[in-house]
Each structure stands twice: as structure tokens, then as C-alpha cells.
Amino acid sequence: MRNLDLSPLYRATVGFDRVADLMDRALAADGTNATYPPYNIEKTADDAYRITIAVAGFAADELNVEVKENQLVVAARKAEDDTPRSYLHRGIATRAFERRFHLADHVKVTGASHVDGLLNIDLVREVPQALKPRRIEIAGTNTVDAKAVEA
Structure with missing residues (x-):
């Protein structure tokens, strides 16, 4: 699902090559710790x-x-x-x-x-x-x- 074809974007714009990098980083981000x-x-x-x-x-x-x-x-x-603690609920x-x-x-x-x-x-x-x-x-x-x- 990470195969995005951005060639139409490159044909119609100038200077937006960082968009592909940004999208790739967003799709590749590790979602394991995304909520904390x-x-x-x-x-x-x-x-x-x-x-x-x-x-x-x-x-x-x-x-x-x-x-x-x-x-x-x-x-x-x-x-x-260094203080030892005993939690009943953490x-x-x-x-x-x-x-x-x-x-x-x-x-x-x-x-x-x-x-x-x-x-x-x-x-x-x-x-x-x-x-x-x-x-x-x-x-x-x-x-x-x-x-x-x-x-």
C-alpha cells in the first residue's frame, strides 16, 4: 500500500519534491508508540x-x-x-x-x-x-x- 505514484504531481508543480519524502515518512512511521x-x-x-x-x-x-x-x-x-515503591495500581x-x-x-x-x-x-x-x-x-x-x- 506504500506504492504511491507521484509523477502527475511532479509534472504540474515545481519545488514540491519534499512532499514525497514527507508522505513516505508518514506512511513508514512506527505506530507502536503513537499514542504516548x-x-x-x-x-x-x-x-x-x-x-x-x-x-x-x-x-x-x-x-x-x-x-x-x-x-x-x-x-x-x-x-x-532510588526510593523503593510498591504500587497497588500504576x-x-x-x-x-x-x-x-x-x-x-x-x-x-x-x-x-x-x-x-x-x-x-x-x-x-x-x-x-x-x-x-x-x-x-x-x-x-x-x-x-x-x-x-x-x-
């Missing part, structure tokens, strides 16, 4: 987003948030606890994890906070002025003659 830890991705404004990850049992210094090459990597490792998972999010071009992480067992990561899309749509004036033969007459 639970998280939300919300759109907070037109160009702003927030990722909220449930990190109950982890302190802020046990969490690591990094951005490298359009990829947000959130990892956690619980500090070793429902709070504090196992180490690493969660990766692929970021689109021009999406930047603006901050992170750890409140009430939730890790909030704020992101914003900052499109450079050069890439925003702009109106192009269309010059015609009449405009050149009008300027010559005015001079």
Missing part, C-alpha cells in the same frame, strides 16, 4: 498554533524541546528515583519518550511553558515579505507616451 504521550494541536490565530502535550509526572527540567531542520523534537526522561506513565513534529517552512517556535502537567509549545508562521503576494503594475504603450508628453 497524548497531545493536542490547535490553531490559536490565522498564523499561530499551539501544541499541548500531557506530561504528568515530569518536572520542567526533565523535558527537552529542540528545533532542528524544520523538525520540533520533544523528549522527556524521568530522573532516576496508571501514570512516566516512561521516557521522544515525540517529533515536522514543521512547515517559515513556522517558528516562539515559546514553551510547563503548567499543570501540560507542556504548551507556541508556534507562529512568519512568511517573509518577499514571499507575500504583491501587485505588479502593468505598463502599456500609452503610459510611456503620457509620461513623455508631461515632460
Whole structure:
């Protein structure tokens, strides 16, 4: 089922060759640990987003948030606890994890906070002025003659 023919996409577009890589990574992702830890991705404004990850049992210094090459990597490792404990029921998972999010071009992480067992990561899309749509004036033969007459 992983045999996708993207040749029609290549014939009609330019610069979207990363789409094939992204789709291949998404289809090849290991689904064994895909649900831990639970998280939300919300759109907070037109160009702003927030990722909220449930990190109950982890302190802020046990969490690591990094951005490298359009990829947000959130990892956690619980500090070793030498206290022997005997659980009757253990429902709070504090196992180490690493969660990766692929970021689109021009999406930047603006901050992170750890409140009430939730890790909030704020992101914003900052499109450079050069890439925003702009109106192009269309010059015609009449405009050149009008300027010559005015001079």
C-alpha cells in the first residue's frame, strides 16, 4: 500500500519534491508508540498554533524541546528515583519518550511553558515579505507616451 505514484504531481508543480519524502515518512512511521504521550494541536490565530502535550509526572527540567531542520523534537526522561515503591495500581506513565513534529517552512517556535502537567509549545508562521503576494503594475504603450508628453 506504500506504492504511491507521484509523477502527475511532479509534472504540474515545481519545488514540491519534499512532499514525497514527507508522505513516505508518514506512511513508514512506527505506530507502536503513537499514542504516548497524548497531545493536542490547535490553531490559536490565522498564523499561530499551539501544541499541548500531557506530561504528568515530569518536572520542567526533565523535558527537552529542540528545533532542528524544520523538525520540533520533544523528549522527556524521568530522573532516576532510588526510593523503593510498591504500587497497588500504576496508571501514570512516566516512561521516557521522544515525540517529533515536522514543521512547515517559515513556522517558528516562539515559546514553551510547563503548567499543570501540560507542556504548551507556541508556534507562529512568519512568511517573509518577499514571499507575500504583491501587485505588479502593468505598463502599456500609452503610459510611456503620457509620461513623455508631461515632460
